Amino acid sequence: MSDVIVLAEHFDxxxxxxxxxxxxxxxxxxxxxxxxxxxxxxxxxxxxxxxFGASQVLVADSDAVRNHPVAxxxxxVADLIGSMSPAAVLVASSADGKxxxxxxxxxxxxxxxxxxxxxxxDGTVTQSVFGGSTIVHSKVTHGTPIITVRxxxxxxxQEPTTATKTDIAPAVSEAAQKVTITNRAVVEKGARxxxxxxxxxxxxxxxxxxxxxxxxxxQLADSLNGAVGASRAATDAGWYPHQFQVGQTGxxxxxxxxxxxxxxGAIQHRAGMQTSKVVVVVNKDPEAPIFELADYGVVGxxxxxxxxxxxxISSRK
Amino acid sequence: xxxxxxxxxxxxxxxxxxxxxxxxxxxxxxxxGVLNELDEYAVEQALQITEAVGGEVVIVTMGPERAGETLxxxxxxxxxxxIHLVDDNxxxxxxxxxxxxxxxxxxxxxxxLILFGSESTDARMSVIPAMIAERLDLPQVTFAQKVDVSGxxxxxxxxxxxxxxxxxxxxxxxxxxxxxxxxxxYPSFKGIMAAKKKPVEILTVSDLGLETSVxxxxxxxxxxxxxxxxxxxxxxxxxxxxxxxxxxIAEYLTSQKFI
Numbered sequence: 001m002s003d004v005i006v007l008a009e010h011f012d013x014x015x016x017x018x019x020x021x022x023x024x025x026x027x028x029x030x031x032x033x034x035x036x037x038x039x040x041x042x043x044x045x046x047x048x049x050x051x052f053g054a055s056q057v058l059v060a061d062s063d064a065v066r067n068h069p070v071a072x073x074x075x076x077v078a079d080l081i082g083s084m085s086p087a088a089v090l091v092a093s094s095a096d097g098k099x100x101x102x103x104x105x106x107x108x109x110x111x112x113x114x115x116x117x118x119x120x121x122d123g124t125v126t127q128s129v130f131g132g133s134t135i136v137h138s139k140v141t142h143g144t145p146i147i148t149v150r151x152x153x154x155x156x157x158q159e160p161t162t163a164t165k166t167d168i169a170p171a172v173s174e175a176a177q178k179v180t181i182t183n184r185a186v187v188e189k190g191a192r193x194x195x196x197x198x199x200x201x202x203x204x205x206x207x208x209x210x211x212x213x214x215x216x217x218x219q220l221a222d223s224l225n226g227a228v229g230a231s232r233a234a235t236d237a238g239w240y241p242h243q244f245q246v247g248q249t250g251x252x253x254x255x256x257x258x259x260x261x262x263x264x265g266a267i268q269h270r271a272g273m274q275t276s277k278v279v280v281v282v283n284k285d286p287e288a289p290i291f292e293l294a295d296y297g298v299v300g301x302x303x304x305x306x307x308x309x310x311x312x313i314s315s316r317k
Numbered sequence: 318x319x320x321x322x323x324x325x326x327x328x329x330x331x332x333x334x335x336x337x338x339x340x341x342x343x344x345x346x347x348x349x350g351v352l353n354e355l356d357e358y359a360v361e362q363a364l365q366i367t368e369a370v371g372g373e374v375v376i377v378t379m380g381p382e383r384a385g386e387t388l389x390x391x392x393x394x395x396x397x398x399x400i401h402l403v404d405d406n407x408x409x410x411x412x413x414x415x416x417x418x419x420x421x422x423x424x425x426x427x428x429x430l431i432l433f434g435s436e437s438t439d440a441r442m443s444v445i446p447a448m449i450a451e452r453l454d455l456p457q458v459t460f461a462q463k464v465d466v467s468g469x470x471x472x473x474x475x476x477x478x479x480x481x482x483x484x485x486x487x488x489x490x491x492x493x494x495x496x497x498x499x500x501x502x503y504p505s506f507k508g509i510m511a512a513k514k515k516p517v518e519i520l521t522v523s524d525l526g527l528e529t530s531v532x533x534x535x536x537x538x539x540x541x542x543x544x545x546x547x548x549x550x551x552x553x554x555x556x557x558x559x560x561x562x563x564x565x566i567a568e569y570l571t572s573q574k575f576i
Contacts, residue, residue, distance in 0.1 A: 011479055069475065069484065070447065070457055094478065095443070095460050102444035103451040105413065111538030112412065114442045124542060129441075130334040135545050136341075142538035178456035179486040182472075187480035194478060200575070224575065242497045243476070248330060248438050249355060249496060257575050267331055278573055279553075280566055291555055296569040300558025308563025316567060316576050 002087040004030040005080055006054070007073070007100065009092040013040035015048055017197050018092040020156035022149055023052040027159060028121050030087040031055050034163070035080065037073050038066050041165065050163030052156060057165045064172035070096060071176035074103030079170065081108040081144050088123060093148040101146045110143030117153035117254075117275070131248065131271025151196045152254045193227050195244060200226030200257045201276070203246055205269070206233040207262020207284060207302055214240050216306045217261060223313040229253065229273075231263045247272035261302045265290025282306060318372030318466070320363040320430045321423055322396070323449075324356040326380045326387035327439040334439065340534070341541040342409060343439055345381075352387045355434030357394070357501035358494050363432050364395045365499065366466055373397045375428075379407060379418055385517070393504035393512035404521040409534025412440075416448035418532060421525040424453055430471075433493040435460055446493040456486040459493040 004026035009016040019034070026032035034054045036045075041059045049057055058080070065072045077089060077100060089104065091097040093115050105112040118126035123145055127136045140146070195201065202221035204214055214228070221228045230240040232247050246253055248271040258276035263269055265281075265288055273279070274293065281290050281297040282305050291297045298305050328334050332348035363374045376391040378384050379402035388399045402422055410418070423431055431453075436443040450457035458464075461473040462481060469488045474481040476495055504512070522529050530536060556565060570576045 069482065070459075071450075074447075074451070095476070098443050099447035099457070099459060102412070102442075102447040105538075106416070106448055106451045112444065113539050114444065128547070133333065133547055134336060135547055136336070136541055137543050138539055138541045140539045175454055179458055179484050179490075181482045182485050183483035184477075185474075185480040185483065196478075242495075257570070257573075267333060278575075280569070281555075282562070282566070286555070286557075291553075293550060294555060295550075295553040296566060297553060297555035298558050298562040298566060299555065300562045304560075305558055305562035305566070308561075309566045310563075312564050312567035313570070313576055316571065 002030040003033045003084050005077065005084065005086045005089045006032050006034045007077065007089070007091040007097060008034050008036045008049070009094055009097060010036070010040060013042050013045055015045055016092070017156065018149070018151040019049070020052045021151065021154045022090045022092060023049060023054050024156045025119050025149060025154045026090050027053045029119065029123065033058060033084070033086070035060065035077065037061070037076065046163050046165045051158050051160045053159040053161055054163045055161060057163050058168045059165060060168050060170045062170065062172065064177055065170070067181055068177045068179055069181060070099045071103065071179070072172040073100040074107060075172055075176050076170045077104040078107035081110065086144060088145040088147060091146070091148045093150045098148050101148050105146045108143055110146050111140035112146045113138055113140060114148045116147050116149045119147060119149070128275050131267060132274030150252065150254065192221065193225065195227045195229060195246070195251050195253060198227035198253070198255050200224045201229045201246070201253050201255045201273070202226050202259045202261070203229035203231065203263060203273070204234055204240070204261050205231035205263030208234060208239060211239040216303060216310070220259065220306050220310045223310045226257070231269045260290050261306055263290055264288045265293065318367055318370050318429050319427055320367060320372060320374050320432060321377050321426070321428045322356070322359045322363045322374060322391065322432045323377045323419060323445070324360065324387065324391045325353045325378060325437045326350040326384040327353045327437050330354055330438050336544050340409065341544055350383055350387060352390050353434055353437045355436060355438065355496060356391070357434070358496050358498055359432040359434045360391050360394050360396065361499045361501040362464060362494050363430070364502070366430070370466065375400060377419065377422060378402065379415060381408070388517060389512045390504065392515050393508045394502055395508055396515070398515055399517035401517055401519050402525070403519060406522050406529040406533050409537065410532050411537035411539055412442055412444050412448060413538050414532045414536055416445055416452060418522070418525065418527065419445070420449050420452035421527055422520060423449065429488045430466070431455070431489070431491045433491070435493050435495045446491050450491040453491070456490040458484050458486060458490055461492055461494045462497050464492060464494065464498065
């Protein structure tokens with residue numbers, strides 16, 4: 001069986017869940033070979049990747065890889081495409097992932113498809129576009145298929161094997177080192193899961209009324225171990241930080257459960273959450289379009305409904 | 318400082334988007350074409366830089382005839398000139414071909430900065446800036462929430478999942494910006510009137526010295542097999558809060574095994 005290269009998404013030695021989803025998806029196309037860029041590939045990381053079916057972990061770590069964004073990774077991926085002739089390259093739909101995929105596609109003469117939510121064994125990719133209103137099937141027709149996969153779309157499942165670890169000490173050209181990372185600012189994210197990867201997302205919109213109103217949204221999220229999201233109306237008003245915006249111009253999420261509070265549900269917002277499995281809505285306005293997406297909805301004041309819900313959840317645990 | 322800002326005409330962000338059944342392409346006639354709103358931040362950033370250090374801002378777009386309106390709209394924010402890449406052969410081009418065309422149009426013109434919005438609201442791939450950097454062998458500084466230019470040195474904050482990276486490089490460079498970087502200005506009446514008179518260069522594929530065989534749908538390196546509208550969701554249960562709304566949701570979540 002041919003190899004399928006999986007570009008690991010990680011923060012130091014913390015393996016992102018999407019990496020395990022990518023390895024799972026790769027198994028249906030061939031033998032998963034994980035490429036790990038930078039530091040952090042410990043023995044326990046190799047073991048974890050092996051338990052999801054990775055046969056090899058190739059570690060590309062050097063000052064050149066650590067200190068310069070995107071371009072070194074693209075060179076390494078393109079080199080591996082040349083030397084391994086893989087059946088496909090799977091990458092997470094993150095900023096770095098998409099850009100490494102984009103540059104590697106140009107370098108290797110390969111087609112690229114982004115934001116896959118499913119990959120069939122024949123390489124046919126399913127995308128959910130226009131905010132989930134349309135399902136598209138497409139295929140790369142030139143070179144090695146390079147596919148970026150949306151987090152939380154393909155469930156990860158284990159298929160234990162023992163992965164070998166190889167240091168590949170890649171050569172990185174001067175041209176790929178033109179941009180230098182001089183500082184890495186880690187913003188305290190607290191105990192909440194990352195928005196794009198969360199199983200449960202609790203969001204607030206215009207109806208929250210102000211920054212202090214997000215307190216009840218956060219409490220509900222915490223009672224469910226969920227992430228907090230916000231509509232554009234709320235982030236534009238400065239009530240909640242921009243990086244938590246869900247929607248067309250923000251993050252796309254696809255959690256098991258999405259609870260929309262005080263969000264009207266304009267296309268702008270729906271585009272970012274329409275593929276959530278279960279949607280619960282709380283809104284004062286019975287005419288709000290968000291109710292069209294609701295599996296369960298309550299017409300009412302979120303400031304009485306949401307705290308009551310939080311309390312109920314705590315007492316039922 | 319000579320700055321190019323690449324912009325795209327997209328269907329109105331607030332409109333429902335659909336694919337055409339005959340060629341699986343976005344139905345661009347079905348909705349008003351507007352300037353991709355994320356590109357407005359790139360135009361604003363270019364104007365702020367040239368207002369501070371002097372220079373020229375050129376708006377570049379690839380798209381059919383009617384994308385010319387979008388080009389003028391971007392110019393009316395205060396830019397100096399435009400380049401419109403328009404050719405029937407370009408229809409159906411994938412990102413690979415689009416980047417080849419844009420790169421050809423941008424190279425050799427002495428741009429110190431090539432600016433983009435972080436994504437288009439229709440295709441949402443976010444790959445063109447990286448592809449342009451790759452093709453033109455320029456430094457790539459993307460998803461910037463802050464950009465500073467001092468002499469020939471560029472410093473920027475690249476948004477990441479964990480916060481941001483501070484990046485530094487030497488000009489010329491390719492930069493994409495995210496929406497929190499600034500507050501785009503509205504075109505003034507004077508700007509709108511002036512935009513009508515600003516020079517716009519119109520270029521075809523052969524003007525760029527490219528073969529028409531490398532662009533358009535036939536040259537794409539990926540192809541749509543089929544598509545379908547997502548089946549409408551079964552209508553859910555909606556109740557009115559009578560003091561027990563929170564409890565009712567909790568019961569629902571328990572029945573769905575979330576609690």
